[in-house]
Amino acid sequence: MENKQLQKIANNLRKNIIKMVANAKSGHIGGSLSIADIITVLYFEEMNITSANIKDKERDKFVLSKGHASPALFGILHEKGFIEAEELMTFRKINSRLQGHPSMIYVDGVDMSTGSLGQGISTAVGMALSYKAKALDYRVYSILGDGETQEGQVWEAAMAAGHYKLDNLVVFLDLNGLQIDGDITKVMNPLPLDKKFEAFNWNVITIDGHNYDEIKNALQQAREFKGKPTMIVAHTIKGKGVSFMENQYGWHGVAPNQEEFEAAMLELEAK
Numbered sequence: 001m002e003n004k005q006l007q008k009i010a011n012n013l014r015k016n017i018i019k020m021v022a023n024a025k026s027g028h029i030g031g032s033l034s035i036a037d038i039i040t041v042l043y044f045e046e047m048n049i050t051s052a053n054i055k056d057k058e059r060d061k062f063v064l065s066k067g068h069a070s071p072a073l074f075g076i077l078h079e080k081g082f083i084e085a086e087e088l089m090t091f092r093k094i095n096s097r098l099q100g101h102p103s104m105i106y107v108d109g110v111d112m113s114t115g116s117l118g119q120g121i122s123t124a125v126g127m128a129l130s131y132k133a134k135a136l137d138y139r140v141y142s143i144l145g146d147g148e149t150q151e152g153q154v155w156e157a158a159m160a161a162g163h164y165k166l167d168n169l170v171v172f173l174d175l176n177g178l179q180i181d182g183d184i185t186k187v188m189n190p191l192p193l194d195k196k197f198e199a200f201n202w203n204v205i206t207i208d209g210h211n212y213d214e215i216k217n218a219l220q221q222a223r224e225f226k227g228k229p230t231m232i233v234a235h236t237i238k239g240k241g242v243s244f245m246e247n248q249y250g251w252h253g254v255a256p257n258q259e260e261f262e263a264a265m266l267e268l269e270a271k
Contacts, residue, residue, distance in 0.1 A: 009040050010036045010040040014033055014240075016075040017071040020074070020088050021256070027100065029239065029256070031066060031068065032075075033245065035069055035174050036075075036241065038143065041212060045216065046141070049109065054082060058138060059138055060138050061112075063121070063140070063141070065145065066144065066174065067114030067117075068101060068253070070101055073102050117148040117154075121148075124157075125161045125169065128161070128168050128229070129166060132166060138168070139170065140169050141172075146173060146175045146179070146190065149190040162201030162228065169230070170230045172232045173197075175234060175235050176238040178252065181249070194233050203230045204232075204233060205230065205233070208235055210240060215232075218232045242264045244264075245264070
């Protein structure tokens with residue numbers, strides 16, 4: 001798919017992220033916007049996930065380890081035709097299938113219930129190990145938050161993935177540098193993350209997480225690399241796409257008011 005088409009999908013995704021969180025009056029905007037380009041390439045270019053195989057247990061799988069970014073996941077499932085536009089507006093409402101954190105019980109296409117940080121990448125490792133044990137030619141993809149790497153469970157999973165040489169596992173690290181309380185280096189500095197994953201026996205690739213060519217090339221390199229899992233360290237911008245939200249940790253987990261909503265939508269409509 002051409003980059004212009006992917007960019008259009010990602011822009012639609014960003015608009016729906018804003019709509020969902022504004023309508024719910026709660027949710028996580030900043031980190032959902034930062035992964036919009038990555039998740040668009042995964043679902044429209046890389047992964048074999050279609051309406052025909054969406055219910056299959058054995059296919060390419062995706063785990064949103066930073067589960068609080070559920071608006072991005074629900075939004076891309078809408079772009080794929082798995083969730084209706086009207087249902088997006090039930091996000092975080094009582095009795096809605098679209099909870100604040102994704103649940104595999106309710107929504108086809110959500111391959112793992114996540115939200116407790118560190119558990120998502122751990123289950124992704126388990127999925128990849130299962131495919132390896134069964135000699136199945138499917139791949140597992142995940143998106144990990146940079147603040148999430150402050151969880152010890154992440155490193156247990158990283159150790160296991162390297163030990164078992166899970167070259168069918170590809171993880172994107174959403175390195176936007178901000179978490180709920182501010183700069184990740186001031187809260188609990190996890191850097192240098194590339195060197196740490198290399199030490200855990202991962203193939204590490206560093207990219208601009210908003211550059212489609214770099215995202216595609218990294219995924220191709222990961223597919224060709226054998227004997228190690230791949231960590232794609234993606235430098236991103238929290239709140240990407242809405243100028244007054246960009247690089248502002250205050251937009252980690254708050255909803256825009258009406259004036260802010262209209263300004264954000266106006267800016268995205270102009271792209």
